Amino acid sequence: MQGYLNEERRGAVLRSLRTDEGTLSRDYLAAARTVLRELVAMPDLVQRLPLERKAGGYTRNLLAGNEAVSVWAIVWAQGATTCIHDHHCSCCFGVVAGTITETWYRAIDVARAVPTEEQERQAGYVGCMLPSGPNIHRMRNLGAGDVITIHIYGFDHEAHASSIETEYTAVGG
Ligand SMILES: [Fe+2]
Secondary structure (H helix, E strand, O other), X not given: OOOOOOHHHHHHHHHHOOOOOOOOOHHHHHHHHXXXXXXXXXXXXXXXXXXXXXXXXXXXXXXXXXXXXXXXXXXXXXXXXXXXXXXXXXXXXXXXXXXXXXXXEEEOOXXXXXXXXXXXXXXOOEEEEOOOOOOEEEEEOOOOOOEEEEEEEOOOOOOOOOOEEEEXXXXXX
């Protein structure tokens, strides 16, 4: 793991994510957005990485990580979709190539949610969400080719399997 970026670049990414005040602070979120803006501005660099791909699904590739934060490149094959979920940590992402469809939901109880909004996130888009805010969403690749995104999560990849806190079932929509 973490073999995609050389040690120097990996260290630079982790240092520039200022996690000394945790991964919910305004400073951290601003740093995460800056890192993502830099990465989505260099799509060739990311696309040249030997990223894993999986037909019909999405594949996470760990680029860098420590006890506070983890950085992943995700390849979304045509038709790939996440479950409807919220997060136990902050979650910032940027779109490197293609367009990912993000649908937002509002929980109506502990297990069900209704869709409220849908946006097409195109290459260059950068956004962050916090576990304390309304942050239930689903991401799908509805296009014809692969989509590549970079995600920066406030979790230790050795302590958590993913950023998902709760999965929901859609009602309506
Ligand atoms: Fe998510």
